[in-house]
Every structure is written in structure tokens, then in C-alpha cells.
Amino acid sequence: MDRENQRREESRPIAQQTPQALPRERGRAEMKREVEQVVAQRIAAADLLVQPEGEVGQGACLARSPDVEPTVRRPEDRIGENAIIIKVKTRPQRSSKGSQRGAEQKKPLTHVQVRAYVKRPKNAAERKARIAEILRILDEMYPAATCALRHDNPWQLLVATILSAQCTDKRVNEVTPGLFAKYPTPEDFAAVRPEVLANDIRSTGFFNNKAKSIVGAAKKVVNEFHGEIPRTIEEMLTIPGAARKTANVVLGTAYGIASGVVVDTHVQRISRRLDLTKEKDPVKIERDLMKIIPQDRWIRFSHQIILHGRALCQARAPECNECQLNPVCYAKDKRV
Numbered sequence: 595m596d597r598e599n600q601r602r603e604e605s606r607p608i609a610q611q612t613p614q615a616l617p618r619e620r621g622r623a624e625m626k627r628e629v630e631q632v633v634a635q636r637i638a639a640a641d642l643l644v645q646p647e648g649e650v651g652q653g654a655c656l657a658r659s660p661d662v663e664p665t666v667r668r669p670e671d672r673i674g675e676n677a678i679i680i681k682v683k684t685r686p687q688r689s690s691k692g693s694q695r696g697a698e699q700k701k702p703l704t705h706v707q708v709r710a711y712v713k714r715p716k717n718a719a720e721r722k723a724r725i726a727e728i729l730r731i732l733d734e735m736y737p738a739a740t741c742a743l744r745h746d747n748p749w750q751l752l753v754a755t756i757l758s759a760q761c762t763d764k765r766v767n768e769v770t771p772g773l774f775a776k777y778p779t780p781e782d783f784a785a786v787r788p789e790v791l792a793n794d795i796r797s798t799g800f801f802n803n804k805a806k807s808i809v810g811a812a813k814k815v816v817n818e819f820h821g822e823i824p825r826t827i828e829e830m831l832t833i834p835g836a837a838r839k840t841a842n843v844v845l846g847t848a849y850g851i852a853s854g855v856v857v858d859t860h861v862q863r864i865s866r867r868l869d870l871t872k873e874k875d876p877v878k879i880e881r882d883l884m885k886i887i888p889q890d891r892w893i894r895f896s897h898q899i900i901l902h903g904r905a906l907c908q909a910r911a912p913e914c915n916e917c918q919l920n921p922v923c924y925a926k927d928k929r930v
């Protein structure tokens with residue numbers, strides 16, 4: 595090709611030039627620029643959002659505030675600057691009056707949390723009325739609530755209650771018939787060595803400590819209370835293995851003496867959910883409950899709340915939809 599022809603070729607658009615007419619380096623640069631321009635024009639025409647590959651998939655990054663327009667960035671700048679592969683995500687066109695509908699469409703409809711409105715008591719009279727309502731509902735839900743531990747006398751109930759620590763009542767009820775057949779009286783328990791008794795109660799867990807407590811309790815009852823379980827909380831608390839919870843269970847269930855409120859794990863949790871206390875320590879919870887629950891309800895209230903904790907108001911997933919206390923309960927972890 596002579597000089598004149600080459601000048602004529604170069605004056606034509608690149609796309610129409612013959613490959614022989616292009617110097618190698620210049621041709622590549624021109625082609626690249628043209629490709630980038632075409633890509634940029636197409637992206638801009640489609641109003642597409644350009645996002646680096648590392649960010650694609652992070653949906654929240656794509657959400658556009660209804661009243662703030664995104665900063666305009668030229669896609670070709672991004673390509674040249676980062677030299678990365680890009681992925682493009684389209685966004686639905688927003689109509690001028692449809693911005694609200696558009697915002698709703700962006701939100702996923704799953705996991706919608708619904709909060710029920712429950713009125714909180716504002717003064718002492720309302721608090722009192724609410725507690726009366728809670729007690730009434732508990733009576734309706736659990737009219738025959740009582741202790742689930744099988745026993746024939748106060749001593750057996752004391753032993754069963756000591757065994758029930760960190761163990762289910764069901765398991766204790768499986769163990770005690772054989773145990774009381776083998777050791778019928780407190781004197782029999784007082785005479786046995788703790789290591790031997792530990793083997794008999796192994797399946798209830800913590801058997802070494804429980805065996806020591808039961809043997810110690812038997813010796814105390816035989817030596818100081820003539821083989822009879824005492825009837826006051828003060829005396830009960832001197833028996834090895836009998837803290838306030840055990841003492842309240844035995845006095846309330848075996849003798850019908852309302853010495854306090856039984857505060858086990860269910861009573862702790864549900865009292866806080868029902869806003870009957872804000873305390874975490876069982877002794878302080880009991881003190882709060884004894885102030886607001888009438889004394890003639892202490893025994894029944896404990897049994898009812900324990901049953902409620904097992905039946906519906908479980909720690910992880912309370913069955914609030916089936917709970918009659920729902921209209922008076924504003925627990926934070928309530929499920930509706």
C-alpha cells in the first residue's frame with residue numbers, strides 16, 4: 595500500500611479500516627476505547643447499577659433511599675480504575691407516585707414480628723387488680739394443681755424433694771418406691787452409709803451429695819425431732835439438704851402450712867415474665883411474691899406456676915397463643 599492509500603485508510607472510521615491499515619499498538623488502544631464506550635452507553639441507557647463483584651449479593655448495599663439519589667459514577671471509570679469484572683443488577687423502575695409501594699416490595703415479608711398490645715398497670719390499684727386476674731386465670735387453668743412427687747408422709751416428701759434437685763419429678767417417682775421399700779423409716783436412712791445410699795439413687799444425678807444430705811437429714815430428724823418432720827420454717831432450715839425451697843414444699847404440701855412461696859426455676863422465670871418481680875435471686879423473688887400474693891394462695895400459686903412452666907410457659911419457646919394469661923402478660927420474650 596502506498597503512502598497516499600494509507601492516509602486515505604487512516605482517515606476512515608476504525609471499524610471500516612482494514613486490519614493491515616492499523617499499526618498494531620494503535621489499533622488495540624482504539625479498539626479498547628471503542629468497546630468501553632459501547633459498554634458504557636448500553637449500561638447508562640438501561641439505567642443499571644454497577645457494583646463491584648465483591649459487593650454483589652449484599653442486598654442492603656443496593657437499597658436506594660427513596661429521597662436520596664445515588665451518586666452518579668461513570669461505569670467506564672470503574673472498569674478502568676479497578677480493572678475488575680463487574681456484575682450488573684437491575685432495579686425496578688420507580689414511578690413518581692409509586693415510591694411507597696416500591697419500598698414495600700423491597701422488604702421481605704417473612705419473619706414479620708407482631709407485638710401484641712397489653713396494657714401495663716399504672717398504679718397500685720391496677721397492679722392489684724392485675725394480680726387478682728392472674729390468680730383467677732391460674733385457678734381456671736390449673737384447678738387441681740399439687741405437688742407431682744409421690745409420697746406417703748412428710749419424711750418421704752422431704753427425701754423426694756432433695757432427690758428432685760436437677761432431676762425430673764418423673765425420674766424421682768421411678769426411684770422412690772424401691773427406695774422407700776428398702777428404707778421404710780428415717781431411722782433406716784440414718785443407719786445407712788452415704789456411699790451405699792448413693793448407689794440406690796444414682797439415676798437421679800448428683801447422687802453423692804444427695805446421699806450425704808439425706809443421711810444427714812435422717813440423723814437430724816431422728817436425733818432432734820423424734821423422727822418427725824418439724825412444722826416451722828426455722829426448724830426446717832436446720833435440716834441438712836433443706837433450703838427455703840425444700841422447706842416450703844414440705845411444709846406446704848405435707849402440712850398445708852403456708853410458710854412461703856416455692857421458688858424453683860419455673861417460678862423464677864414466670865414471675866419475671868409476668869412482671870411480679872424484677873429480681874433474679876430466689877430469696878428476693880420469694881420476698882417480692884410474698885408481698886403481692888395473698889398468703890392463702892402461696893401454696894397453690896407455687897404449684898400452678900410450676901405446672902404452667904412445664905405445660906406452656908417453657909424457657910425457650912413459650913406457647914403464648916395457647917396461654918390464657920396472654921391478655922395480662924407483656925413479657926419481652928412473649929411469642930405471638
Ligand code: SF4
Pocket residue numbers: 867868906907908912913914915917918919920923924925927928929
Ligand atoms: S403469655 Fe407467654 S410468656 Fe406470658 S405467661 Fe403465657 S406462655 Fe408465658
